[in-house]
Amino acid sequence: MKIIVNNIQISSLVAWLPENSVEMTSYADIYGHSEVNNIMKATGVERVRIASEDMTSSDMCRKAAEYLISQESIDKSTIDGIVFVSQTCDYLLPSTSICLQERLGLTKDTVCMDVHYGCSGYIYGLFQAALWIHSGACANVLLLTGDTTSRIINEHDKSLRMVFGDCGTATMVTQGSHSMGFHIQSDGSGANRLIVPAGGFRTPVSEQSSALVWDEDQNGRTLNDLYMDGLGLFNFAISNVPKNVNGLLEDMRWDKETVGLFALHQANKFMVDNVRKRLKVPVDKVPVNVANYGNTGPSSIPLLLSDLCSREHGYDLSKVLMSGFGVGLSWGSVAANLSTTKFYVPINS
Numbered sequence: 001m002k003i004i005v006n007n008i009q010i011s012s013l014v015a016w017l018p019e020n021s022v023e024m025t026s027y028a029d030i031y032g033h034s035e036v037n038n039i040m041k042a043t044g045v046e047r048v049r050i051a052s053e054d055m056t057s058s059d060m061c062r063k064a065a066e067y068l069i070s071q072e073s074i075d076k077s078t079i080d081g082i083v084f085v086s087q088t089c090d091y092l093l094p095s096t097s098i099c100l101q102e103r104l105g106l107t108k109d110t111v112c113m114d115v116h117y118g119c120s121g122y123i124y125g126l127f128q129a130a131l132w133i134h135s136g137a138c139a140n141v142l143l144l145t146g147d148t149t150s151r152i153i154n155e156h157d158k159s160l161r162m163v164f165g166d167c168g169t170a171t172m173v174t175q176g177s178h179s180m181g182f183h184i185q186s187d188g189s190g191a192n193r194l195i196v197p198a199g200g201f202r203t204p205v206s207e208q209s210s211a212l213v214w215d216e217d218q219n220g221r222t223l224n225d226l227y228m229d230g231l232g233l234f235n236f237a238i239s240n241v242p243k244n245v246n247g248l249l250e251d252m253r254w255d256k257e258t259v260g261l262f263a264l265h266q267a268n269k270f271m272v273d274n275v276r277k278r279l280k281v282p283v284d285k286v287p288v289n290v291a292n293y294g295n296t297g298p299s300s301i302p303l304l305l306s307d308l309c310s311r312e313h314g315y316d317l318s319k320v321l322m323s324g325f326g327v328g329l330s331w332g333s334v335a336a337n338l339s340t341t342k343f344y345v346p347i348n349s
Contacts, residue, residue, distance in 0.1 A: 005130040009176030014344035015169045015306040016064035018051040044269025048165030048294035057146035060168025081141035085121035119326025121298025129173040143171040145298040156220030165294035169302040183248035184332035194327040198223035242278040260316030265324040266300040310343040
């Protein structure tokens with residue numbers, strides 16, 4: 001799917017980070033110093049933020065949203081849409097976005113939607129917000145992304161425990177003078193490459209699904225926990241993401257050399273570096289910030305922008321290419337002008 005949506009812009013965004021920071025070196029006594037060093041070298045992750053036991057994804061997003069509304073002096077009555085992107089929702093039902101409408105004090109005319117996506121979720125969320133605004137149904141959509149992935153990782157699974165972190169973000173998408181280009185793709189044949197096998201209606205939680213199983217790399221998990229085929233996802237990303245990005249650049253009629261910033265999903269340093277090489281773009285245009293946060297799923301792109309663009313930087317934000325890829329399998333890119341966007345430093349950074 002390809003489309004260019006006119007008269008749309010990201011007016012402001014911010015990320016909210018849990019205060020609890022976990023150093024990867026602290027796992028040396030559990031997994032061994034050599035194993036920890038090898039994983040850190042491969043992923044580039046040095047520490048992650050972990051949400052407290054009583055904090056949900058919606059709590060993090062609410063804090064980010066309230067901060068953005070306060071800093072931008074936004075009249076809540078003008079917000080007419082919420083898109084909540086998360087794989088770790090508050091309830092099986094009702095939708096978390098509807099709960100957030102009440103918690104944030106928004107009007108009952110607010111349209112609400114949950115988007116159950118991970119690593120490509122920010123792209124899908126922007127797409128939904130853009131369509132609502134382009135159709136005339138909404139004028140100001142609050143896009144919220146957040147995951148507490150740490151809750152679905154088994155403590156015996158070092159391959160994932162040392163990669164994923166928690167985070168919530170808020171992005172205000174509004175009517176404006178800019179355009180956004182979208183290129184979104186899906187391939188359900190790879191659904192088992194990143195999956196929590198049990199817990200839904202197809203495979204309910206049971207005594208059998210809760211049995212701990214060890215793989216050949218000595219990672220322990222149950223069917224109730226997150227499983228990732230790292231090599232399979234890597235091959236998928238380097239094969240498909242560059243084609244997706246280049247296709248969007250062609251539709252936008254942007255020369256690759258004129259793009260000021262490529263904001264890629266922060267899966268891990270190794271994957272980002274290899275996607276960049278396939279794209280044939282300079283290192284200084286493809287920042288990586290996984291060292292301090294790890295992979296934060298649907299929040300990784302807005303967290304990167306909040307972390308990077310709120311501080312001194314040398315990026316030309318008039319042409320920004322954002323790309324997310326992962327669970328589904330799903331992948332997509334957005335071309336946007338962020339030169340007028342207000343970026344706030346991540347809260348608790």
